[in-house]
Amino acid sequence: MAMSLLQKITSWFKSTPDEPITQVGELSESSVSASRDASLTEAKPPPLQAVITPALQPRLEKVQCMTPAGLHRIAYKEWGDPDNPKVLMCVHGLSRISGDWDDVARAMADQYRVICPDIAGRGRSDWLRDPMLYQVPMYVSDMVTLFARANAKTVHWFGTSMGGLIGMGLASLPENPIERLILNDVGPLISGVALARIGEYLGQPIRFPTIEAAEQYIRQISAPFGPHTDAQWRHLTEVVMKKDGEEWITHYDPAIAIPFKKAPAVDTALWYVYDAIRCPTMAVRGEFSDLLTVATHEEMARRGPKAELVTIKGVGHAPTFMHPEQIAIAREFLLRA
Numbered sequence: 001m002a003m004s005l006l007q008k009i010t011s012w013f014k015s016t017p018d019e020p021i022t023q024v025g026e027l028s029e030s031s032v033s034a035s036r037d038a039s040l041t042e043a044k045p046p047p048l049q050a051v052i053t054p055a056l057q058p059r060l061e062k063v064q065c066m067t068p069a070g071l072h073r074i075a076y077k078e079w080g081d082p083d084n085p086k087v088l089m090c091v092h093g094l095s096r097i098s099g100d101w102d103d104v105a106r107a108m109a110d111q112y113r114v115i116c117p118d119i120a121g122r123g124r125s126d127w128l129r130d131p132m133l134y135q136v137p138m139y140v141s142d143m144v145t146l147f148a149r150a151n152a153k154t155v156h157w158f159g160t161s162m163g164g165l166i167g168m169g170l171a172s173l174p175e176n177p178i179e180r181l182i183l184n185d186v187g188p189l190i191s192g193v194a195l196a197r198i199g200e201y202l203g204q205p206i207r208f209p210t211i212e213a214a215e216q217y218i219r220q221i222s223a224p225f226g227p228h229t230d231a232q233w234r235h236l237t238e239v240v241m242k243k244d245g246e247e248w249i250t251h252y253d254p255a256i257a258i259p260f261k262k263a264p265a266v267d268t269a270l271w272y273v274y275d276a277i278r279c280p281t282m283a284v285r286g287e288f289s290d291l292l293t294v295a296t297h298e299e300m301a302r303r304g305p306k307a308e309l310v311t312i313k314g315v316g317h318a319p320t321f322m323h324p325e326q327i328a329i330a331r332e333f334l335l336r337a
Contacts, residue, residue, distance in 0.1 A: 075124030076117040080109035087152040088112035091163030097123035099239030121253035131255035160184040172276035185318035188274035194291035196265035203257025224316025283307035286315035
């Protein structure tokens, strides 16, 4: 049964060269802003600062999943009341891990059971035997298993970059459990220029003598994240690094880069996936993003789920949602139902 599901999902992500190219028209900044401003008056969730519990700690769990090459375990953090039926799934980007969501999880744990997985090959999750399985269809299958483990009847999904693509894949399937969707700096048309940039550093066997040296590297390759405090940069570093003897290395399987680099760095269209989404959707874009273009972002408001658009100023790919003002945007959308 798992294999038939995986095959079905894979078929959704195959290229569709015969699909006509949609011309992107003009969408005024004022109309986008006016639409969002109007929606902000509809609900007033609890003030963000009143619900954040800095000392709150997650439960560390694992679930066994299946691939055509065998079994593997997916690790995840779970925050909040373990009996809360309201589940928020927060999923990281390509070379990041679950620790990216610690601030969001603490801010949302008063309303949700927040689940933050390490996608296969990252963090505490197992490395896959076949590196060619490090692709979105396999990740979608793993998340279905995680839904079952969590007994999640309905899900709100918050995905950054790759995590957003996984969410798109799930939300496009019939009878899926996703009721609200936030796509953070990713969309149905992925820029080949950005893919080439990411491919330059992904999977490189780099070692660092100190955590300070590792932090300088993370600051360099993650400069598009925008301004952060020293404490935030240290957190962004520590969650994606691990000690190996006396040195520090990246906390992911270098082989995740194999299928990524085998694919040509060209624009990739997934409009047929996006158009199948039916749940309320918010599309977030970093102002200077090279992965999600302005034209694609605006088109996301016109078709498919007709996403609500938000632009985070002064940021590229991708907003980290570590800042209170960014978290507040997500919280308002998620709790508006």
